[in-house]
Amino acid sequence: MEDRAAIPVTLPRDNPTRSYWQLEVDDIADLRSTESLPDEADTVIIGSGITGAAVAFNLLRNGAQGLVMIEARQACSGATGRNGGHTKAASYLSFLHHQHEHGTEMAAKIARLELANIRAVHAFAREHGIDCDSNPCSTVDVVYDPKQWATAQKAVKAMQDAMPGEEASVYTLHSPGDMRDRFYCGKGGDEGVCGGLSYEAGSLNAYKLVIGVLKLSLKKGLNLQTNTPVTSVSKLPRGGYLIDTPRGTITARRVVMATNGYTARLLKRFQGTIVPLRGHVTAQRPGRNMPNSGLPGTYSFFYEKGYDYMIPRPQGSKFEGDIVIGGRLTSAVSEGLNEYGTTDDTTEDGDTMRDLGNTLPQYFGENWGADHPEGRVRSQWTGIMGYSPDGLPFVGEMPGEKDLWVSASFQGHGMVLCWMSAKALVEMMEGRDGGELRRWFPDVFRISESRFDLTFKGRMHTRGDPS
Incomplete structure (x- = not known):
């Protein structure tokens, strides 16, 4: 397994198998909000799946400006647009492990978050009239x-x-x-x-859900750039980041990696730690x-x-x-x-x-x-999909890398983890990382130095959903 985990992670491939949900692609699938990439942005979000869309919507709702989202292929063409659309926690499958490793209180907090995530996703679709077969x-x-x-x-x-x-x-x-x-x-x-x-x-069409969230975000000022793979993210000497693509570069104050199984392609510290x-x-x-x-x-x-x-x-x-x-x-x-x-x-x-x-x-x-x-x-x-050695997502700011944020590695369980993790990430980004957030968001999901030292041995828990 260590040999498989060591395989260098690539960018998303061209011409993927055609997902059932994308037999009819949406009008914004190949959207580029502006003909060329902007030279600068306040925030660049890499990835247009449920995590990227939820982060963008929450930031924009809170008044953020200068948001650019970059997607290597079509909008929502990664794991979110290719999973089964199963909003199913099956929290009992991992509860005993979490209880043993992290204590009963943390195990219960994870189970509560998973149910809250399911309900929040369906409630959002209902509230905003997103036609995504929410069931x-x-x-x-x-x-x-x-x-x-x-x-x-x-x-x-x-x-x-x-x-x-x-x-x-x-x-x-x-x-x-x-x-x-x-x-x-x-x-x-x-x-x-x-x-x-x-x-x-529950179940839903995750592709239609995310397309709906992206459209709401576009109305609030999101600049979406599809079919634009990011080839590198580098820290600038005076702060901020340089994002390289085949279409040019963008300078941004902060970056959000919503790249799940592909994260290690751009952040090498995740090689062997987030395994596709x-x-x-x-x-x-x-x-x-x-x-x-x-x-x-x-x-x-x-x-x-x-x-x-x-x-x-x-x-x-x-x-x-x-x-x-x-x-x-x-x-x-x-x-x-x-x-x-x-x-x-x-x-x-x-x-x-x-x-x-x-x-x-x-x-x-x-x-x-x-x-x-x-x-x-x-x-x-x-x-x-993207898997970690301890069976938990990575959410938060990269250690020692100010304003480089990550929400990734959802263990084939993204439809009951991504939405609330994105909400938590925005809270952290906007400086509300206090007692209220820690009340409902599990600390064990946060990025820490010690988690980079763990050895990947395969899937930690049997899960009922590969989203």
């Missing part, structure tokens, strides 16, 4: 591995003991019979269901026996060596009834080892895509039925 709903985790089922029950009890009566610790446990009768799993196919857990979650990992996703047409009213919510499936996550497209959305399913990392060579360290989302692993294409009839058995007459798989694509 707050319940989710269910279908567990096939007895050891994981035992650990899940232990984790839920630990959460409920730590946060009695709190919404972040509300889980309902289900028997194998429930999984068959209520959730259509484990009958006529893979019968080895141990049980399941249901809890609050390629994920695979498919969109599939439902089988003929699946319920006409749709499935009761979103799903994740946990088995001995890994997991898959699944989002049915809600009624009223384009391609309603389609099932977006991703995962199967362990299907690739050496159980996915070669997916670490790669930034190549122009290609895919054939074994992983084949297995993803075959999963749904296995999970739903006779409830799946014959394939749709137009074929099962409508679309398939890849995307690049």
Whole structure:
């Protein structure tokens, strides 16, 4: 794994696989607000995914001016525009680890933030009228591995003991019979269901959400420059930074790195500390026996060596009834080892895509039925995530580098971490880094010197979402 983590991180590749969400690209996908790059800016944000968009919106709402956002490819063409759109915390999966490493209070704070992030994203879309198929709903985790089922029950009890009566610790446990009768799993196919857990979650079209946030920011004065890769960021002797691109340079007072898995390309200290990992996703047409009213919510499936996550497209959305399913990392060579360290989302692993294409009839058995007459798989694509040695994001100012800010490395869990992390970053940038922020934002997410000394060994926690 250390060899994979040491592979030099590249810029985003040209001509990536086409995401299901970008089958019809938005009008601002290739926008350049000004024909040429401005010579100077107060703030340059590198990256136009959910983190970059949320940072820009919050800064502009608070009165910032001179904001330039630079994107290597089309707007929202990275992990946000390529994930499944699953706003699902599954906080119990990491709670015991966080409790052991950081204490019960910190573990609870992380769980609270994840639920707050889910609710905040859907509330923002609703408040601002962003048409992104926002669908707050319940989710269910279908567990096939007895050891994981035992650990899940232990984790839920630990959460409920730590946060009695709190919404972040509300889980309902289900028997194998429930999984068959209520959730259509484990009958006529893979019968080895141990049980399941249901809890609050949601789904949305993350590409449309971010495009909506970017449009709001453009109205407030954001200068968006797409198809402009940043080749270097260097500190100037008298303060500020020089941002180099093939189209020229910009001098900025401060810089925000919203670059997730690509961060180490520009900030070398993150080489081996934020490690790219390629994920695979498919969109599939439902089988003929699946319920006409749709499935009761979103799903994740946990088995001995890994997991898959699944989002049915809600009624009223384009391609309603389609099932977006991703995962199967362990299907690739050496159980996915070669997916670490790669930034190549122009290609895919054939074994992983084949297995993803075959999963749904296995999970739903006779409830799946014959394939749709137009074929099962409508679309398939890849995307690049970012992982850290301790399984936590990096949020804050770079040590010893004034006004060089980072919010990155979301562990394939960005749809329940990015929004609130961006909010926290803006609080720090604007000098409100006091008791109120520390009340809700976990200190363990902050950038510190000691975290650069950790050794990357792979994914820390099994997660239900590669966003």
